[in-house]
Amino acid sequence: DAGVIQSPRHEVTEMGQEVTLRCKPISGHNSLFWYRQTMMRGLELLIYFNNNVPIDDSGMPEDRFSAKMPNASFSTLKIQPSEPRDSAVYFCASSLLTSGNEQYFGPGTRLTVT
Amino acid sequence: GESVGLHLPTLSVQEGDNSIINCAYSNSASDYFIWYKQESGKGPQFIIDIRSNMDKRQGQRVTVLLNKTVKHLSLQIAATQPGDSAVYFCAENPYNQGGKLIFGQGTELSVKP
Numbered sequence: 001d002a003g004v005i006q007s008p009r010h011e012v013t014e015m016g017q018e019v020t021l022r023c024k025p026i027s028g029h030n031s032l033f034w035y036r037q038t039m040m041r042g043l044e045l046l047i048y049f050n051n052n053v054p055i056d057d058s059g060m061p062e063d064r065f066s067a068k069m070p071n072a073s074f075s076t077l078k079i080q081p082s083e084p085r086d087s088a089v090y091f092c093a094s095s096l097l098t099s100g101n102e103q104y105f106g107p108g109t110r111l112t113v114t
Numbered sequence: 115g116e117s118v119g120l121h122l123p124t125l126s127v128q129e130g131d132n133s134i135i136n137c138a139y140s141n142s143a144s145d146y147f148i149w150y151k152q153e154s155g156k157g158p159q160f161i162i163d164i165r166s167n168m169d170k171r172q173g174q175r176v177t178v179l180l181n182k183t184v185k186h187l188s189l190q191i192a193a194t195q196p197g198d199s200a201v202y203f204c205a206e207n208p209y210n211q212g213g214k215l216i217f218g219q220g221t222e223l224s225v226k227p
Contacts, residue, residue, distance in 0.1 A: 004157075031212070031213045042217060042218075042219045042220065043217040044217075045214060045215065045216070048212070048213060050212060050213070056212070091157050091158070093157075093158075095213055097213050101146050101163070101213050102148060102160045102163055103215060104160065105150075105158045105159070106157055108156075108157050
């Protein structure tokens, strides 16, 4: 299995631009999670989906952030407009809810907003 | 409020020694706990997990201990190797919150050859 796939691995953009991060979960997994990691705040859960349905988006910082999961094999996290404080590493993780709660993480997208 | 925290932000051990990484949690309703290892530039990697109906679980060179009385979790690594150098996170899954995990701040383990 290829594991969780994220793209791009690195993104550098200017303040005000739209950023779209992509994630392909492990085939067969039915839960998908988006996290943000910074030195100051650690690893924070932004939103998660079960069976493509958003369950908890309480961690989404503000309306500039949105996430979608149109099907079981693809999810996006969009930031519009981006700000320098959004600079972080964004991780996607997936799990098979029925077999326990271990989540498998992707390699992350390092976002830099200048 | 709910939080998961670590007692020691950094830990330095000699190669071959045993390592113990500690974690405190505050949500007594949490029923599942998990340890992750994160190497530089990579995503967190699952190490071992434990459910609240257990107090000890062993894996390959790793043992997780759960003390629900004092809400304490620890990860023991036997015969620590240079490849164990990484940041270690504990995480808890509050009861009835689906797959949601709340992560601690992490402990950086440094193994000296």
